[in-house]
Amino acid sequence: xxxxxxxxxxxxxxxxxxxxxxxxxxxxxxxxxxxxxxxxxxxxxxxxxxxxxxxxxxxxxxxxxx
Amino acid sequence: xxxxxxxxxxxxxxxxxxxxxxxxxxxxxxxxxxxxxxxxxxxxxxxxxxxxxxxxxxxxxxxxxxxxxxxxxxxxxxxxxxxxxxxxxxxxxxxxxxxxxxxxxxxxxxxxxxxxxxxxxxxxxxxxxxxxxxxxxxxxxxxxxxxxxxxxxxxxxxxxxxxxxxxxxxxxxxxxxxxxxxxxxxxxxxxxxxxxxxxxxxxxxxxxxxxxxxxxxxxxxxxxxxxxxxxxxxxxxxxxxxxxxxxxxxxxxxxxxxxxxxxxxxxxxxxxxxxxxxxxxxxxxxxxxxxxxxxxxxxxxxxxxxxxxxxxxxxxxxxxxxxxxxxxxxxxxxxxxxxxxxxxxxxxxxxxxxxxxxxxxxxxxxxxxxxxxxxxxxxxxxxxxxxxxxxxxxxxxxxxxxxxxxxxxxxxxxxxxxxxxxxxxxxxxxxxxxxxxxxxxxxxxxxxxxxxxxxxxxxxxxxxxxxxxxxxxxxxxxxxxxxxxxxxxxxxxxxxxxxxxxxxxxxxxxxxxxxxxxxxxxxxxxxxxxxxxxxxxxxxxxxxxxxxxxxxxxxxxxxxxxxxxxxxxxxxxxxxxxxxxxxxxxxxxxxxxxxxxxxxxxxxxxxxxxxxxxxxxxxxxxxxxxxxxxxxxxxxxxxxxxxxxxxxxxxxxxxxxxxxxxxxxxxxxxxxxxxxxxxxxxxxxxxxxxxxxxxxxxxxxxxxxxxxxxxxxxxxxxxxxxxxxxxxxxxxxxxxxxxxxxxxxxxxxxxxxxxxxxxxxxxxxxxxxxxxxxxxxxxxxxxxxxxxxxxxxxxxxxxxxxxxxxxxxxxxxxxxxxxxxxxxxxxxxxxxxxxxxxxxxxxxxxxxxxxxxxxxxxxxxxxxxxxxxxxxxxxxxxxxxxxxx
Numbered sequence: 001x002x003x004x005x006x007x008x009x010x011x012x013x014x015x016x017x018x019x020x021x022x023x024x025x026x027x028x029x030x031x032x033x034x035x036x037x038x039x040x041x042x043x044x045x046x047x048x049x050x051x052x053x054x055x056x057x058x059x060x061x062x063x064x065x066x
Numbered sequence: 067x068x069x070x071x072x073x074x075x076x077x078x079x080x081x082x083x084x085x086x087x088x089x090x091x092x093x094x095x096x097x098x099x100x101x102x103x104x105x106x107x108x109x110x111x112x113x114x115x116x117x118x119x120x121x122x123x124x125x126x127x128x129x130x131x132x133x134x135x136x137x138x139x140x141x142x143x144x145x146x147x148x149x150x151x152x153x154x155x156x157x158x159x160x161x162x163x164x165x166x167x168x169x170x171x172x173x174x175x176x177x178x179x180x181x182x183x184x185x186x187x188x189x190x191x192x193x194x195x196x197x198x199x200x201x202x203x204x205x206x207x208x209x210x211x212x213x214x215x216x217x218x219x220x221x222x223x224x225x226x227x228x229x230x231x232x233x234x235x236x237x238x239x240x241x242x243x244x245x246x247x248x249x250x251x252x253x254x255x256x257x258x259x260x261x262x263x264x265x266x267x268x269x270x271x272x273x274x275x276x277x278x279x280x281x282x283x284x285x286x287x288x289x290x291x292x293x294x295x296x297x298x299x300x301x302x303x304x305x306x307x308x309x310x311x312x313x314x315x316x317x318x319x320x321x322x323x324x325x326x327x328x329x330x331x332x333x334x335x336x337x338x339x340x341x342x343x344x345x346x347x348x349x350x351x352x353x354x355x356x357x358x359x360x361x362x363x364x365x366x367x368x369x370x371x372x373x374x375x376x377x378x379x380x381x382x383x384x385x386x387x388x389x390x391x392x393x394x395x396x397x398x399x400x401x402x403x404x405x406x407x408x409x410x411x412x413x414x415x416x417x418x419x420x421x422x423x424x425x426x427x428x429x430x431x432x433x434x435x436x437x438x439x440x441x442x443x444x445x446x447x448x449x450x451x452x453x454x455x456x457x458x459x460x461x462x463x464x465x466x467x468x469x470x471x472x473x474x475x476x477x478x479x480x481x482x483x484x485x486x487x488x489x490x491x492x493x494x495x496x497x498x499x500x501x502x503x504x505x506x507x508x509x510x511x512x513x514x515x516x517x518x519x520x521x522x523x524x525x526x527x528x529x530x531x532x533x534x535x536x537x538x539x540x541x542x543x544x545x546x547x548x549x550x551x552x553x554x555x556x557x558x559x560x561x562x563x564x565x566x567x568x569x570x571x572x573x574x575x576x577x578x579x580x581x582x583x584x585x586x587x588x589x590x591x592x593x594x595x596x597x598x599x600x601x602x603x604x605x606x607x608x609x610x611x612x613x614x615x616x617x618x619x620x621x622x623x624x625x626x627x628x629x630x631x632x633x634x635x636x637x638x639x640x641x642x643x644x645x646x647x648x649x650x651x652x653x654x655x656x657x658x659x660x661x662x663x664x665x666x667x668x669x670x671x672x673x674x675x676x677x678x679x680x681x682x683x684x685x686x687x688x689x690x691x692x693x694x695x696x697x698x699x700x701x702x703x704x705x706x707x708x709x710x711x712x713x714x715x716x717x718x719x720x721x722x723x724x725x726x727x728x729x730x731x732x733x734x735x736x737x738x739x740x741x742x743x744x745x746x747x748x749x750x751x752x753x754x755x756x757x758x759x760x761x762x763x764x765x766x767x768x769x770x771x772x773x774x775x776x777x778x779x780x781x782x783x784x785x786x787x788x789x790x791x792x793x794x795x796x797x798x799x800x801x802x803x804x805x806x807x808x809x810x811x812x813x814x815x816x817x818x819x820x821x822x823x824x825x826x827x828x829x830x831x832x833x834x835x836x837x838x839x840x841x842x843x844x845x846x847x848x849x850x851x852x853x854x855x856x857x858x859x860x861x862x863x864x865x866x867x868x869x870x871x872x873x874x875x876x877x878x879x880x881x882x883x884x885x886x887x888x889x890x891x892x893x894x895x896x897x898x899x900x901x902x903x904x905x906x907x908x909x910x911x912x913x914x915x916x917x918x919x920x921x922x923x924x925x926x927x928x929x930x931x932x933x934x935x936x937x938x939x940x941x942x943x944x945x946x947x948x949x950x951x
Contacts, residue, residue: 005503009946014464015828022462025491028223033503036510037492038945039463041872041937044889045921050942057950 006060008035011050013043017065035063042066069163069178070170075105083438089114128373129339129366132325133359134311136345139194139300143201147193147298152270152277153179154295158189158213161297165220167404168433175224177295179275184294185229187221188279189214190265191236195301196736205322206736207301207349211240214299215253222256223498233259233293235281238728242700243351244820244840245810247691263289268296284774302349315340322734324348329580329845330587333362341365348733353824354846360825360853364551367859371555374863384478386524389454394425394520397453398512399444401435401460403490410494412505416459419509423516427451435460436469444470445477454479455519459487459512465819480524482871482936487515510949517948521941525871528914532617533635534862535560539609539801540640542570543588543844544836544851546595548638551855553600557862560632561595562607562623568592570642571837574663576670576712578844579704579735604630612804616831617867618915621804636831636861638854639815641801643837646695646792648688651760653789658767659760661791662705669712677717679785683769684710685758686726689792692754697812700841702790703730707742709788714745722747723782725758725771750780760787793841807832814840825854833857872919872936874912880931882908886923892916895923895932 012018018039024031040046043066051062074094075087095102096116106114138159141149149155154177156164167173177184191214195207218232239260241250254260263281271277277296283289304323305311312319317335318326325335325342335342343362344355367374398420402408417431428451432440435458447453456479458470463486471481489508497504534557538549541563549561561568569592575584595601610622610629621632645663652659660668669676676682684706690699703726710722724742726749731739743749750773752758758771769782795813802809807827808816815834818826825833835851836842842850861867874894884897887910894916900907910932912923921934930939 007950009949018462019464022464022488022491025462025493025495028495028498030499031496033493033497033500033507036507036514036949037488038514038942039488040921040942041918041934042920042922045925045934045937047925047939047942050939050946053943054946054950057946059946059950 006034007058008061008063009054009059010035010037010063010065011040011043011046012037013066014039014041017043020065040066067160067163069160087113089116128370129341130315131362131366132311132315132317132335132340132342132346133344133362134305134308134346136302136349137305139201139203139207139303141193141298141300144193146200146265146267147190147296148268148270148277149298152268152296153177153274154184154271154276154293155268155298156295157193157298157300158210158217159300161217162213165217165224167402167406167408173224173405173409175221177276179273182294183225184276185225186231186293187218187233187295187297188277188291188293189218189232189234189297189299190279191234191299192264193298193300194303196237198740203301203303203322204737204740205349205734206240206732208240208732209349209351210299210301211236212243212246212249212351214297215241215249215258217297218258219249219253219256222258231259232257233261233291235261235263235265235279237262237264238730240728240730240732242698242730242732243353244814245697247698248696251696285777286775302345304346308346317342320734324734329578329582329843330848331365332845332849333358333365339369350733352821354849356821357824357850357853360856361849364555364852364856364859367856368551368554374555383475386475386480387454387478389480389483389524392454394455395427395451395453396423396425396455396457396516396519397428397444397447397451398423398426398430398457398459398516399435399440400429400431400512401458401490402431402433403460403494404434407460407490407494410498410501410504411489411508412501413508415505416489416508416512420457420459420512420516423513425455425520426516427453436466441469441473444473448474448477448479454483455522456484457487457512457515457519458484459489459508459515461490462486462488462492482525483519483522485515485519485522487511514945514948517944518941521938521944522936525935527868527871528873529866529868530617530915531866532862532864533619533633534558534865535632535634536858536862537619537621537632537634537637538562538640539637540570540642540836540838541565541568541595541603541605542640542642542836543572543591544642544847544854545570545638545640546591547848547851548640548833548835548855548858549601550591550595550598551852552858552862553598555855555859556600557859558600558602560602560604560623560634562609563603563605564607566606568595568603568605571644572844574666575844576666577708579708579738580845584844609801609804615869615915615918616829616861619831636833636858637805638833638835638851638858639801639805639807639827639838640834640836640851640854641798641815641838642796643793643841644796646689646794648789648791651685651688651758651787651789652762652767653688656762656767656787658762658785659787659789661789662702662709665709665786665788669709673716676713676720676786679717679720681721681723681782681784682713682786682788683782683784684722684724684788684790685769686724686729686790688789690790691727695792695794695812698730698841699790699793700730701793701843704735704738704843706788706790707731707735707738707747710742710747711738711745714742714747718745723769723780723784724749725752725769726750727752727754793837795838798838805829805832814838825850825857831861869915870919872934873914873917874919874921874923874932874934876910876912876932877930879929880909880927881929882910883928883931884908884910885928886910886926886932889922889926890917891920891922892918894918 163169265281267280269278308323325347341362343358400417420429470484538561549559608624756772767784833854835854894913923932
């Protein structure tokens with residue numbers, strides 16, 4: 001499991017988590033490159049089916065941040 | 067700067083406006099020796115004009131704004147630093163170029179002598195600032211501590227992990243700006259070495275490579291240290307031609323040749339109608355300069371408001387090209403962002419990869435995709451190749467999407483056909499240690515953006531009427547200035563004050579930092595505001611609700627138990643701040659221990675008591691720059707030296723001790739610090755580890771502090787102890803919550819962009835001024851308040867404005883189940899019934915002016931009956947599919 005590299009789908013709210021992601025960049029905070037961000041206008045916009053779809057298609061995890 | 071070479075036909079710098087070539091007349095062969103004309107022959111558009119000369123234009127104007135900037139101090143005047151003689155001694159400005167991706171070494175940091183990468187770098191602060199011995203620049207240049215820190219941090223990023231050593235030689239670290247103290251702490255944690263010393267000699271290293279610095283350390287011992295490269299943090303001076311310009315304009319300059327202004331009219335020059343802004347009237351950092359630009363605009367707009375809009379022209383865009391029936395033809399532009407992205411992500415590989423993606427017709431890699439020339443290039447490619455979707459892989463859409471949207475409009479495409487892949491903020495910058503995986507991630511991001519862009523559709527913006535009235539929350543100096551400057555531009559203003567009188571903290575202030583008395587200004591301001599025909603002042607007022615959005619807000623306000631409705635198009639939040647209550651140094655337990663404001667009140671009330679005193683001690687940074695409040699309160703050092711000067715004037719025999727960590731009398735305030743020292747005020751430095759000890763035994767107040775110069779503890783008997791208590795924001799969580807604007811970790815309102823939009827809040831139509839934004843002296847508060855008025859006027863001067871196009875819409879699949887109606891937080895959805903013969907059909911209807919595009923409806927609907935433009939299920943699914951295919 002040591003070389004396990006999970007694929008994580010991240011739904012990031014434009015107004016907080018996505019802005020936070022941008023700020024992490026400006027602050028040069030380093031984190032693992034496994035998450036793929038998808039910008040949404042609110043974490044409440046993420047339909048449950050999008051999450052199940054991501055998992056069914058092979059994502060190892062889904063992060064909904066908002 | 068003489069670091070590299072440019073041709074005789076050249077562009078001055080990458081951000082030049084207009085971005086056009088010019089001929090350097092001093093080096094052009096034709097202009098100097100009369101032959102060549104090669105450029106004329108090769109220029110395909112015939113743009114070369116050797117006969118062009120300087121011309122005089124005559125313009126009729128109602129106001130003049132002077133933003134003539136500053137010159138960097140020329141250190142060749144100081145022989146001690148060896149600048150010009152030692153090759154590896156450079157100025158801060160030159161070092162900036164050495165670091166820059168478009169600099170002489172394309173961002174690869176090398177020293178001038180042998181083009182080797184320096185491993186040990188020193189910064190020397192206050193070169194040409196705070197110096198009355200070798201030059202006459204007595205003032206502090208305000209910005210050099212921060213720029214040196216920034217250069218050191220950027221250098222650490224450039225050359226990480228191979229034993230880089232960096233040292234900063236300084237007198238006081240002045241990180242008094244918003245969030246600057248955290249930056250300093252961060253630099254300390256990153257291992258930057260801070261040496262409190264002013265080097266007296268710099269000699270060249272062996273073979274004139276590197277340099278040897280000689281200085282005297284804290285213990286008084288001489289020290290010698292070699293460095294590969296020495297950066298002189300040169301200060302800011304008035305431009306060389308300041309006097310000529312001032313004479314032409316008929317305005318006065320200060321002895322330092324900066325434009326003379328008053329602390330209460332911070333950008334108003336001595337001649338009516340002329341406004342001096344930015345570093346032209348004193349050194350200042352970018353946020354303050356940008357704020358003052360709006361202040362100057364407010365001053366000019368106020369004097370010319372009756373003529374507003376008379377010469378305005380509307381920008382026209384070409385007819386929008388219909389893409390409905392076309393198959394997607396996508397152009398991908400991968401940005402290097404100088405080296406910001408390219409240092410980590412293999413942008414060429416990403417671009418090559420993008421070419422393999424379906425429907426991608428054109429791919430390019432640009433140094434700066436946001437630069438004017440790349441914008442032109444994108445527009446040109448759209449027209450030339452018939453591109454109908456654009457993907458920009460660069461920074462964040464939160465800051466740059468509107469720019470690219472405008473590019474599309476100018477090229478005749480609907481602006482919503484652009485999509486961004488954020489490969490900088492959310493990739494290159496956060497995965498600097500792993501270029502390979504970062505590149506893989508960037509490819510995924512581009513693939514996902516391309517997949518989404520295929521489903522981007524042209525969108526339209528709705529227009530709403532702008533309510534041409536402003537709300538100002540807070541009736542202190544900030545709120546009143548904002549209100550007055552709006553009302554004087556012809557706008558109606560409602561000013562809310564929580565207390566029963568206007569004025570706020572200014573009632574407690576004696577003088578501003580320029581030595582002008584506050585009380586008469588304040589009384590005049592209040593009179594002006596209260597009698598202004600266009601200002602409604604509501605005192606003892608409470609804000610109860612906030613609905614709506616920019617252009618059309620609605621609030622209920624409670625005044626003396628009755629509620630009033632206020633409609634407005636934009637608002638200024640000037641919620642104020644207050645002096646924090648100290649919890650140390652016997653404060654609250656001994657009446658001789660007091661804060662600045664209490665001390666000032668005593669000084670006014672009982673000057674005799676102070677005249678009789680023999681010793682007064684000030685302790686700085688009480689509650690500031692501590693783990694609990696990791697910020698500098700900015701105003702306290704100057705407040706202390708002003709107080710000390712006043713007391714010494716009252717009683718020259720009084721012993722005054724100031725116990726400080728770094729004296730931060732920035733800008734021209736440095737002269738007050740010098741005056742206090744000349745009057746005999748004693749300044750003793752302490753650190754967080756050696757904080758002063760205060761005791762009261764047998765009725766005697768005593769302060770013990772370790773003097774770092776003597777290396778011994780001073781025992782100071784004190785008649786009074788004055789604490790420079792922190793400034794904290796007024797706790798107004800209900801107002802912040804109502805407006806849904808953010809605060810930083812210290813509780814100060816967060817501006818939309820710390821440098822570029824320093825008075826805008828993150829919510830459109832809301833602006834900020836005064837202490838609720840960050841501690842600041844009166845002159846800066848006034849400048850910011852008038853700047854906020856200027857920004858509000860930008861909103862209110864339009865009769866209608868466009869709303870965002872990201873809104874919900876109903877599809878054919880809606881069957882009227884109404885699940886979405888209750889979840890909508892903005893009440894933007896209602897159920898409608900329509901009768902078709904005998905059948906009753908139910909469907910929802912969305913109200914775009916209320917909808918914020920949050921998409922709770924989209925996530926709730928079980929059948930795709932309601933979606934949000936730009937974020938449809940299809941677009942979100944396309945991204946998942948593209949990622950996990």
